[in-house]
Amino acid sequence: MAQGEVLEFEEYVRTRQDALLRSARRLVPDPVDAQDLLQTALVRTYHRWDGIADKRLADAYLRRVMINTRTEWWRARRLEEVPTEQLPDASVDDSTEQHADRALLMDVLKVLAPKQRSVVVLRHWEQMSTEETAAALGMSAGTVKSTLHRALARLRQELESRNAETGAGGVLGREERERCTA
Secondary structure: OOHHHHHHHHHHHHHHHHHHHHHHHHHOOOHHHHHHHHHHHHHHHHHHHHHOOOHHHHHHHHHHHHHHHHHHHHHHHHHHOOOOOOOOOOOOOOOHHHHHHHHHHHHHHOOOOHHHHHHHHHHHHOOOOHHHHHHHHOOOHHHHHHHHHHHHHHHHHHHHHHHHHHOOOOOOOHHHHHHHHO
16 A cells, blocks of 8 residues: 555544444444444455545445444354353363263263162252152152162262272262262
């Protein structure tokens, strides 16, 4: 871009910036986003400034650039963000231990009889109530409770024996062991 065109663009921005910012403000509700939108549109327009034959149409061109930029931002945000009622926890946990614990629990579940495994899975992983579990498995609520009690005792025994084999506590931490034995 020639020096004269750069000065012409700077003069255009200086004289029209308030009106253009008002236009940007109408396109996005946040004032800071409106400034960002205008700045982005000005940068894009600057690169095409010499291609605008009739400079009287520069406002229309710049507004079209702002609309297109806002649409791009909206589409990108739609793919990245999902509005929710509650914000997620800020910390991101390392899931390596969680995967190891899950693998260990899946392995330990293999020691249970199929009926016991079904009760444990429905009650603890699927978080069904005793009555829902009983209905799903076609047994009484009392049978679900006693089966669950025996299954958890068997899991506790298996975890303790595996922890004794591996030494100081095994893969599961104290909190996870307590949750499994509860």
